Amino acid sequence: MRLSQYLITTSKEVPKEAKCISHKLMLRAGLIMRFAAGIYSYLPLGYRVLAKVTSIIEEEMNQVGAHQLLLPFVQPAELWKKSGRWGNYGEELVRFKDRKEADFVLGPTHEELITQLMKHQINSYKRLPLTVYQIQTKFRDEPRPRAGVIRTKEFLMKDAYSFCQSEKEQMTIYEKMKQAYERIFSRCLLNYRLVEADTGPIGGERSDEFIALAPLGEDRIVECEECEYVAKLEKADTGFPTSGDRCPLCKSKIRIKRGIEIGHLFWLGEKYSRSLKATFLDRMGKERYFVMGSYGIGVSRLLAAIIEQNHDEEGIIWPKEIAPFQAAIIATSPETFKVAQEIYLRLRRGGLDILWDDRDLSPGVKFNDADIIGIPFKIIIGNTFLKESKIEIKTRREKTTVKVKKDVVFQKMKELVQNAK
């Protein structure tokens, strides 16, 4: 991409409304723009990152045999009345009437719809187990949207649902999904904890939450300093324990960490299949309720969590799989423009995703922009090229520099990208 033809709008000013680092950096790097409280748009640069994260999630979901589909965002209220959530989901559920006075809701989650779908599509145990997922916009009328895309009203979510004939079968899928989540969050270079959690408005028998550690997080995690003990404090648990209290397992000291919920697994059992009368015929020809699980990842929120853990004074440091571009080419003087162009075309032909900063601006501005938006490598054609005919490649994360001849730049870049985090 030639930057002169792209939409990049970085800013040096720290926006007043932003309190936490990810929110500040997402605004300063020009990834998002706010339209109302908790309602954001993703600018082209932000969308690129969102699409990369989405691809990782799709790959890992497909890998465990989940099939992608798309459910409606606007849902008939009838199904919510059957499940009982029409009455008890609370004010976060947006309800409206269409022109014919029929009740609808904006989907905050999709358990009712997917259960209804399977009720009509699957009638025999022979088709089970079956896991499906979608990546879709959700809406929850949050009372207090905060911290940029961490707590919003509208957000992108990956929601998966599994349908099984037995608890045992369901357990296998639940564990497979847990492992898929671990791979997803590792590829995002996230430091996270897996803890048991409340089931909340989704309901069901148990739930497990993935929490990315971050100082701004709303979730409080208790960890033992010595053993493997880790737990989440629910909102009701106020005041205790505090750092310095003792671990319930080994009596060593505990510490309290904060974190952001990035993934949630729900063991639903028969909650929704019973209320919506969704059954299949088992091996003996007997009608039985589906045993279900549901599995969410807050896709937009994931970007903020990654930034919280991957940044420095200069800006974002994207993991290589998520960076909007793999490298930025910067020529520091007009006489190296042609060389920059030649390298740009060569790298692009080789399949690398390159941002060539061809704007008529000072090298300083270009370096700062590449740093704040978090590009993993800067390919600099400057004084070193004029003096020694060598191109400098700087890594964003490790801040190391290598010098290479022009004709091996592609080879070197491939190697660096391969070995990068």
Place this chain on the structure above:
Amino acid sequence: MRLSQYLITTSKEVPKEAKCISHKLMLRAGLIMRFAAGIYSYLPLGYRVLAKVTSIIEEEMNQVGAHQLLLPFVQPAELWKKSGRWGNYGEELVRFKDRKEADFVLGPTHEELITQLMKHQINSYKRLPLTVYQIQTKFRDEPRPRAGVIRTKEFLMKDAYSFCQSEKEQMTIYEKMKQAYERIFSRCLLNYRLVEADTGPIGGERSDEFIALAPLGEDRIVECEECEYVAKLEKADTGFPTSGDRCPLCKSKIRIKRGIEIGHLFWLGEKYSRSLKATFLDRMGKERYFVMGSYGIGVSRLLAAIIEQNHDEEGIIWPKEIAPFQAAIIATSPETFKVAQEIYLRLRRGGLDILWDDRDLSPGVKFNDADIIGIPFKIIIGNTFLKESKIEIKTRREKTTVKVKKDVVFQKMKELVQNAK
């Protein structure tokens, strides 16, 4: 994909509610499921097709330098009040209040939001022209949803917006976009016409519409039997002309065709930039309004249009770029199961997207399923294999058969896919 592990739900019954061929076939092939009038879900097979069409659109949009982004689906009413459409869009616009009594709308289109975005992101002519697009769910409270996904309340749309400094610059983009649309619809194997049309609730100075010819279409197209003359009759034009009337250009006979609107280009000019006060500084430092265009493609509707033009008695015939799978492997007797598996693994390793029908069902059922869901090739391991050690490859569209030895099946399939429509 092994079919035994996939969700495919074909049906022989013609659903009562479906009047037109695409609606019938989409339900019978198990691509979609209805949740309410005009509100559908895409089952895994339908989603695969939707994703293929989406990829084609993304490729062609990126090709003409449009940058993908994502705007919010739920929009603050404030901007609609500024543009005047809050009052005059009519009942198709869903309005609701959030918990703080603020007004919002469900996005039926996004001119207001993108204009507001550019107003804040772009201040100089140096950044122009700029074209952006998104692929996103829209909602319009249609009074009469009909014909499956052809006229729905919720649908997937590609909407692009261009921002220019002058009418001349805008003209270049408008023409480029027209050409991109022609490539998209050609890759979808659509027979279409390009006609001038009303601007409707989007407004602006002129508009051009792409209409796919189909008997069920709501749009009436007048074509001359001799010259290039083609035009669209607006709803107000009732009763005339009729087939047999004379062409206004060459006086030959005209005929009336029906069609489905699949794409629409709007020359907006300064309509939205004026009402939302969106300006940039020109070369002379003078403040000027953006000259805008907007460009839509009804993505979900496109599937129906493709089916209307690409089907036979047995079912859908997908163009190769859109088919959910490139080929289906069918073994007609248990003794060829191992060979089927071997071929499946070989083709998959070679990068082909294959559906292996490994279900314990009769060959007839498998042939019918592959045909109705529109898979371009059937790879049959049956009597011919047992007698002559040869595998049959049948093409769905041309209904031709070739016989090949097992070890050249991959080579032959690659060649057939390459040359297919």
